[in-house]
Amino acid sequence: MKTIIISGINFFEGGPLSVYRDCLDNIIKSRLNETNNIIAFVHKKELFVEYADKITLIELPKARKNYLYRLWYEYIYFYIYSKDKNIDVWLSLHDITPNVKAKKRYVYCHNPSPFMKTELKNLKYSYKNFLFSLFYKYLYKINIKKNTSVIVQQDWMRQEFIKMYKVENVIVAKPTATINAINYIDSSKEPKNKIRFIYAAFPRFFKNFEVICIACEKLEGKGIDGYEVLLTIDGKENRYSKELKKRFKKLQSIRFIGLQDRKDLFDLYETVDCMIFPSKLETWGLPVSEFKGTGKPMLVADLPYAHETVGTYNKVIFFNPNDTNELASLLEKEITKTNIYINAIEKEIKEPFAIGWSMLFDIIF
Structure with a gap:
């Protein structure tokens, strides 16, 4: 039985929270939780109550209080936690490569802002976004080469990571959009003025x-x-x-x-x-x-x-x-x-390449 850690202590709403829940849903769907010890670090347990009887949840509510707490958890707390646990896989879902001891380490990088070309005229709209993109550029770099692989969603980001951080071990994991619950109608033949x-x-x-x-x-x-x-x-x-x-x-x-x-x-x-x-x-x-x-x-x-x-x-x-x-x-x-x-026509993506969580789990677990 492997010990697998999933960390996503910064996710609490919207798309990022959906990503985390989708990850856990697919772990359970694949029955990985039945043959492995799955431990999930979360912001608040109440956001994940339906998983409590299937996955071990550890709550770190101060993670969103400020970035000092976040960095302390990533670089100090997680190391103390991991050093005597014999962890097989550590998957960080939120961009930062934590300082941990594990046989395999992965970081899922979602934020493309380090690769943004910012025009000076746009600084007035969000200088914080500009500074944050610079911050992320260097945050990505910390420990990045200690990962077994970096995970990104598209091949263009893989090429940017290879170029900027000189890493070769980058997995492209294409997300799958759940859209079949919507019944689309063909409105092209309906009479309309505009x-x-x-x-x-x-x-x-x-x-x-x-x-x-x-x-x-x-x-x-x-x-x-x-x-x-x-x-x-x-x-x-x-x-x-x-x-x-x-x-x-x-x-x-x-x-x-x-x-x-x-x-x-x-x-x-x-x-x-x-x-x-x-x-x-x-x-x-x-x-x-x-x-x-x-x-x-x-x-x-x-x-x-x-x-x-x-x-x-x-x-x-x-x-x-x-x-x-x-x-x-x-x-x-x-x-x-x-x-x-x-x-x-969809271009062919070179390996390592996964479509959806199940294929990604086959690669990293």
């Missing part, structure tokens, strides 16, 4: 909302109408969204609809005609994976992450996310139904 586009994202400056707004500004300047673009921001989230709304609220074609919960967002996917996804930086780009289930057209940034996320799809066009004229032209052609889509 072609509807959507961009679903939280307003960070690298999400690049302005390229859509400027493209729409150009179309309105030419007198082109008959369309609307739904943006999931309302100007109240942060300084970036506030400036976006102040600058572009006069546009008739833009609707600032605010952040949407998952159910409402999928309902919107049923009614719109096309997704625009101009983000300049993503670990994966989940809305793209989700929207693929509609079979509808997508206009997506011509960047490595986006090509990997789109994979195989026959209604996509990749565009320069810095080129407002190109996007305006694509929007106009989409309105007049004259766009010519490419038939994207």
Whole structure:
């Protein structure tokens, strides 16, 4: 019986918590907990009550109090804990390579910010994000070569890790999107007055909302109408969204609809005609994976992450996310139904490569 440690003490809500729960769900589904001693370090046990009788939970509630606590746990507490436990596998789910004694060590790196090219004009929106990306660049580096392997979600991140940190042992673990619970409908034949586009994202400056707004500004300047673009921001989230709304609220074609919960967002996917996804930086780009289930057209940034996320799809066009004229032209052609889509083909990913948790467990456990 192996002793396997999973650590995710910084996860408490949203996507990161879902990742942790998905990991534990698949451990139980694979029945690994029946033949191994699985120990999970968590922020609070109450977030994982359904696993308490199947997995040993250890709560570290101070982990989110501040980063000093977080670093103390990662580099000191975990070492003290591990040094006399004869641990077979230690899997850290949240970017930091802890200081531990274990036969095999893995770190799952989600945050792509160290590889972000920040323009000075964007520092006013989030200097904290800029400083945090620098912090993460060096945080990733600590102990990274002590890992049996580093785990990332896409091949472009593997190449960046190899280049920046001179590590060769990097596993690409492609996530699987659970979208089959949504019953998509074909709304393309329904009578409507306007072609509807959507961009679903939280307003960070690298999400690049302005390229859509400027493209729409150009179309309105030419007198082109008959369309609307739904943006999931309302100007109240942060300084970036506030400036976006102040600058572009006069546009008739833009609707600032605010952040949407998952159910409402999928309902919107049923009614719109096309997704625009101009983000300049993503670990994966989940809305793209989700929207693929509609079979509808997508206009997506011509960047490595986006090509990997789109994979195989026959209604996509990749565009320069810095080129407002190109996007305006694509929007106009989409309105007049004259766009010519490419038939994207998923590229082959070299080993080590896993799709979903079960394949990843086969590699690391």
